[in-house]
Amino acid sequence: MSLTGDQLLLYGVQYATYALEVWVFVSLVWRGRWRRLKGLGLYVVSLFLLDGVARPAVSNFFGQTSRQFFYFYWITDVVFALGAFLVICGFFRRASAHEEKLWKVVRLLLIFVPPLVLGISALSLTRNYTHLRHMFIIEFSQNLYFTCLVLNTLLYLMLQQLAVEDDELGLLVCGMGVQFAGEAACFALYHLTAANSMAKVLTQFLAPCCTLAMLWIWVYAIGKTPQFVSARFRLGKNKVLVEAVAD
Amino acid sequence: MFMAALILIVSTGLFFFYLQAVCQKILRRQFTQEFFQSIVNANRLEFPSVRKAIEDFGSPVEYPRLLLTLKCDFLALTYLLKNAANVNQRYSYEERLLILYFKLVFASLITCHWLKLRETPAALKLTAILEYFANVVGERVNTVRFGNLTASDYLLNL
Secondary structure, three states: OOOOHHHHHHHHHHHHHHHHHHHHHHHHHHOOOOOOOHHHHHHHHHHHHHHHHHHHHHHHHHOOOOHHHHHHHHHHHHHHHHHHHHHHHHHHHHHOOOOHHHHHHHHHHHHHHHHHHHHHHHHHHHHOHHHHHHHHHHHHHHHHHHHHHHHHHHHHHHHHHOOOOOHHHHHHHHHHHHHHHHHHHHHHHHHHOOOOHHHHHHHHHHHHHHHHHHHHHHHHHHHHOOOOOOHHHHHOOHHHHHHHHHO | OHHHHHHHHHHHHHHHHHHHHHHHHHHOOOOOOOOHHHHHHHHOOOHHHHHHHHHHHOOOOOHHHHHHHHHHHHHHHHHHHHHOOOOOOOOOHHHHHHHHHHHHHHHHHHHHHHOOOOOHHHHHHHHHHHHHHHHHHHHHHHHOEEOOEEHHHHHHOO
C-alpha cells in the first residue's frame, strides 16, 4: 500500500502528537509536578489512551468507514472536550486559590456551563433533526469547544486581573487557548461550508496541529518555567503565626 | 450560520492572541544575570540605543535607520543563536517561534508606518525579542570557558 504526501504528513503529525503526549507525562513525573497537576496528567493520559490506542483499535476492528467508528470517534471527541473543561475548572481553582469569594462565584458559573451547552445544542437538534448523524455532533463539538475557549479567555483575563505570578499556569492556559481556538475555528469552518471537501482536508490537518502546538507549549511550561510555590505552601506551619502577627 | 461565522471569526482572532501571549511569556523568562550586555558590546549591536531613544524621546528617531538597525541586529543575533556555542547548530523550538514572531511584528511595524499609526509599541517589542536572543547567546557563551576567562570576556579582550 503506497502512501500519498498528505497521508504521510498526517501520520507524521499524529505520531508527533503521541510522542509529545508521552513527553508531557514523563516531564510531569520527572520534574515532580505530577501532584500539583494531577488533572492535567490524567487528561494527557486519557488523550493518549483514547486517541493513540482505542481509536486505532476500533478502526481496525470495525473499519474506518463504519458507523461504529464514526460514533466512537465523535463520542471520544466530546469526551476530550469535557475532559478539557474539567482541566480548566482545575486551573480556575488554582488561580483563585487565595480568593475564596471569587471561587464561589466561579464555581457557580462553571456548574451551569455543561447544561447550557447541552441545551443550546438540543435546541439546534430539534431544528435539524434530519441531519442528526453529521451536523448535530459537529455543532455540539463546535459549541463545546467555543464555550471552553470563552471560559479559557475568562481565566486568562482573571490571571491578568489578579496579577498571578505563576508563569507555568499562564503558559498552560495559553496552550489550552491555542487548542480550543483552533478546534472551534475548524468546526465552525466545517459547519459553515457544509462539510466541503476543502474544509474537510483543512480540518483534518489543522486540528491535530493545534493539539501538537498545545502539547509543545505544555512541555515548555513544565520543563522551562520555575516551579511556582505559593506563599501559603512555602510558609507551612508558620502561616498561622504570620497571620496571627498580621492580626 | 450566523453563529458559526461568529465563532470562526472570534476563534481565529483568539488563536493568534494566544500565540502572541505564549511569545510574550517566553520573553518574560528571567536570566540569572544580564548576559545581553557583553554580547551587545562584543558585536556592536544597536538595539539598546534604539530602545533608549524610544524611552527618552517617545518615538524612534529615523524610520529607515530604525528598520536597518533592527534588521541587522536580528541577522547577527540569529546567526549567533545558531552558531555560537551551540553544539547542535540549530535553533530550539522556542527560538523558531520567536523568530517567526519577530518577522510578524516587523511586518506590523512597516504596516503601522504606512498607515501613519504609532510605531513605538512594535519597535519596543522587537527590541525585547532581540534582548532575549542576546541573553540566550550570552548565557550559552558564558558556559564556555577559555582558561580563566569566559567566552564573552575573551571576546571583549580581543
